[in-house]
Amino acid sequence: MVYTSEYPFVYVTVDIVVLTIRDDALQALVVRRAEEPFKNRWALPGGFVGEREDLELAALRELREETDVSPGEVRLEQLKTYGAPDRDPRHRVVSVAFLAVLPAGPTPTAGTDAAEASWVPVDDLLSRGRLAFDHGQILADGVERARAKLEYSNLALAFVGREFTIADLRRVYETVWGRDLDAGNFHRKVTGATGLVRATGRQRAQERGRPAELFTAGSAISVHPPLTREVLR
Amino acid sequence: MVYTSEYPFVYVTVDIVVLTIRDDALQALVVRRAEEPFKNRWALPGGFVGEREDLELAALRELREETDVSPGEVRLEQLKTYGAPDRDPRHRVVSVAFLAVLPAGPTPTAGTDAAEASWVPVDDLLSRGRLAFDHGQILADGVERARAKLEYSNLALAFVGREFTIADLRRVYETVWGRDLDAGNFHRKVTGATGLVRATGRQRAQERGRPAELFTAGSAISVHPPLTREVLR
DNA sequence: ACAAAAGTGTTGAGCGTACACCCATGG
DNA sequence: CCATGGGTGTACGCTCAACACTTTTGT
Secondary structure (H helix, E strand, O other): EEEEEEOOOOEEEEEEEEEEEEEOOEEEEEEOOOOOOOOOEEEEOOEOOOOOOHHHHHHHHHHHOOOOOOOOOEEEEEEEEEEEOOOOOOEEEEEEEEEOOOOOOOOOOOOOOOOOEEEEHHHHHHHHOOOOOHHHHHHHHHHHHHHHHHHHHHHHHHHHHOOOOHHHHHHHHHHHHOOOOOOHHHHHHHHHHHEEEEEEEEOOOOOOOOEEEEEEOOOOOOOOOOOOOOOOO | OOOEOOOOOOEEEEEEEEEEEEEEEEEEEEEOOOOOOOOOOEEEEEEEOOOOOOOOHHHHHHHHHHHOOOHHHHEEEEEEEOOOOOOOOOEEEEEEEEEOOOOOOOOOOOOOOOOOEEEHHHHHHHHHOOOOOOOHHOOOOOOHHHHHHHHOOOOOHOOOOOEEEEHHHHHHHHHHOOOOOOHHHHHEEEEEEEEOOOEEEEEOOOOOOOOEEEEOOOOOOEOOOOOOOOOOO
16 A cells, blocks of 8 residues: 555554553563664664554553553553654654553563563662663653653553552652652651542561562552652751 | 554644733634644644654654744743543544643744644633633643643743843733732842842833843742742731 | 561751841832 | 831641551462
8 A cells, every 4th residue: 555645654562661660660661673774773663653643542552562561550641742853764654652550560571572572670770871762862751751750740540450459659769760758758748638539458478577468559659748759958 | 654553542732732822811722623633723833743853843843834933932841741541533643732821922823834823822822711721720730730830940041031120020920820919028039049130230111111131041940949829807 | 585677756947937127219 | 207118037737758657469
């Protein structure tokens, strides 16, 4: 099939920054490129937008081609659009980037696709700067967005499963921000924010120490007052 | 010229939410559509992205075709990308929306283009919902972004000229947020935020009352601590 | 009994809001 | 001298960070 147009056009793709926490580290999903350009380099998962496909659905479809995540347990939001004329050496490609966050548990590295896919700590990906195209910048923007949204939104809940303890949630903040938080103050703040989490009444035994109460997500989307990641000393 | 492709493609445009303050109201720039669809309806300024043109430059070019604003006095940032398959009844069009903020003074309604362009209060545009395509949603998203960014960024400075008084700045907040602020506390907070504004030492006579000191923009991009638009009573 | 983790109490410092008050100008 | 808007002082209440302390489990 050959498509024709009287106006200049560009290819539109979606690229997805998929974040999760594995092994106490913030990790991103990357796929090994099988072809030039950037052959054998890591790239963000993504692909072309279908002819009559909504952008968000395209991102969700690409995500499901790389992971076995179900739509219900992934948080997906639009990040930014990247359209520098030379960002792809072959064609003019405008890419709408998305940020996806999912819980670590139920999603193995997987990949029904033939391409090799892997979870890699974002610190490694960012410091060594080996991603294809401008995906290093996209990843950096996605990570920064996630860090910022922990402050005032319930994004942290997307990193944990349906049931979680307050300490689970605190470890999300500590991992994403790279900073230890006071356990007591964190507990008070999170349980005190109206509607953020809801107690189940049940408990979960820890490896060591007192069992922790289990919570589920509440109805609140934003956190008031916000948590702060700045060190104020 | 006819362009061909082996993959499905979409048209890519930019649309711009241009905000300023005129007559003590937050106003947006809109253009009257001369053709179907949505003939004679207001639309946001915008147009096709050039073949080898960066997205931001395309937005800047379109902006200059509708106003006589110079690049130095406009604040332009990417807002969001809109790509629902049926948002334009003719073709598949993905639009990268931008938010532009400019000072009221030096920019008359103008328009070198033949199309009729006009400043209209955003309250009118949003409440009567007569904008073409999904531009009502884009405008709403842009206004919300501006309202949010006043809290923690120096975006308010883009609404005033190079030299301004603290009261000028306060009126920006009051107009955009639709809420009166305490003049004394606002003064302290803005002048106390490190690097946000810089005193010139000169003054400007008011119509009535004590003359106000003139300030220019400082080097800080973000405001710490943030101002708050919530009413806490 | 001890270690470890969950969760609660307490306290002092800092900040924001409200509002009183002073300052500088035009009429 | 009065009205008006710019700008400062002050006091009360609230929140946060720090950290002591209690609770509840496994070993």
